[in-house]
Amino acid sequence: MKTEIPVHEALAIVRQHAKPLAEKEQVPLARGLGRVLAEDLPARCDHPDVANTAVDGYAVRAADTEGASPAHPVALRLVGESPAGRPYEGKLGPGEAVAIFTGSPLPEGADAVVAVEHTRREGERVLVFKPGSAKDIRPKGDDFNRGEVLLHKGDLLTPGRIGLAAAMGHAEVPVVRKPRVGILSTGDEVVPPGEPLPPGGVYDSNSYAVAALVAGAGGEPVILGRAKDDRTELKAQLAAAGELDLLLTSGGVSMGEYDLVRRLLEEEGEIYFWKILQRPGHPPIFGRYRNTLVFGLPGNPVSAMVVFFLYGRPMLFAMLGRNDPPYRRIRVRIEDFFKGAKGKVAFRRAALEYRPGAGFVARSAGNQSSGAIRTMAEGHALVAVPPDRNLNPGDEAWAIPFDPEALGAPGLPEAF
Ligand code: AMP
Ligand code: MG
DSSP: OEEEEOHHHHHHHHHHHOOOOOOEEEEEGGGOTTOBBSSOEEOSSOBSSSOEESSSEEEEOHHHHTTOOSSSOEEEEEEEEEOTTSOOOSBOOTTEEEEEOTTOBOOBTOOEEEEGGGEEEETTEEEEOSOOBSTTEEOTTSSBOTTOEEEOTTOBOOHHHHHHHHHTTOSEEEEEOOOEEEEEEEOTTEEOTTSOOOTTOEEOOHHHHHHHHHHHTTOEEEEEEEEOSOHHHHHHHHHTTTTOSEEEEESOOSSSTTOHHHHHHHHHEEEEEEEESEESOOOOEEEEETTEEEEEEOSSHHHHHHHIIIIIHHHHHHHHTOSSOSOOOEEEEEOSOBOOBTTBEEEEEEEEEEETTTEEEEEEOSOOOTTOTHHHHHOOEEEEEOTTOOBOTTOEEEEEESOGGGOSOSSSOTTO
């Protein structure tokens, strides 16, 4: 068993044990958001499938409208129209025009378009004040061609990718099965929210916070409830977890007398590592109980969340085969004091602000106790304080945002 290992080594070990899931399922596109593609997707059509117009106006032959101007308009004979979905059947002859509308196919024989604002309709005649041009024609396959692979195995389905899959002709998409992740809170003092709180009791925040993180990483959380600090009960819960891809426990992994998770793994499973050189989140344990991968998160609410975020999230990404990174780092300027830790990386909760010209600046989100969950709600990121030092105003450091998409100044640029 390895112990007191650095962050990068812990990350390498969890990734090594998180095997990509082989099972796929077909889901209707409308249910695809947030799922991960299990196969490459080729386009089933050209897009557009025929040349069409980007503007409302008239399809013409460029040669007919050469030299047209407001002073010397060219008169063309209107022979029909080509609304979207109902193409003009005939062929455009010399001196003829066909009315067209954004997205409608260009009739055969036409090689140019005149936008409606450069024309005047006079009965069956169209006066053209400007030469027709091809710049408003979207050629066949302008966006993509049939057979092109535009979406790849491991791609997270975003709204843009769902739109693309639909445009490529896919009604359903093959996605990776969601990893099933059991969440078991341990501790005699832990009480479900909603029940009366006995003296010395603590509401179970870990089950809910970690379940939300699991769902956010693309997994399916299975809240198993609470196990007492009792060997028999805990053992039964661990043994029942065989259907899961991963079991997360919280509490019971530090040095205390009641730290049963660690002892059960020690006696009836295998421990890959115990304790990481970081704070908060020093005591996690990672191993296997019979056939189930088990990640023992610390009981402290902040530690449980930070440890899942840093190690559990990359595990789920690996199981899903996701192409996108589980987190991102940004460079920030410190505007506050962040206390470090001896021999350990300290991950401090920070509030980030985007300052035009200065980039991101970081202030402490407040109480940095690993029991103080309030700052997980009020902060945006973890600032990494290197071992054996503090960060002071003016220093630069790395921050890992909880939600990189939530960064940046709100709203559109002022000029809009
Ligand atoms: P432990 O790791 O079991 O020693 O717990 C460390 C601290 O975390 C103690 O103060 C516990 O009361 C608290 N704690 C343990 N489990 C939970 C939980 N599910 N929700 C909130 N706090 C918890
Ligand atoms: Mg406990």
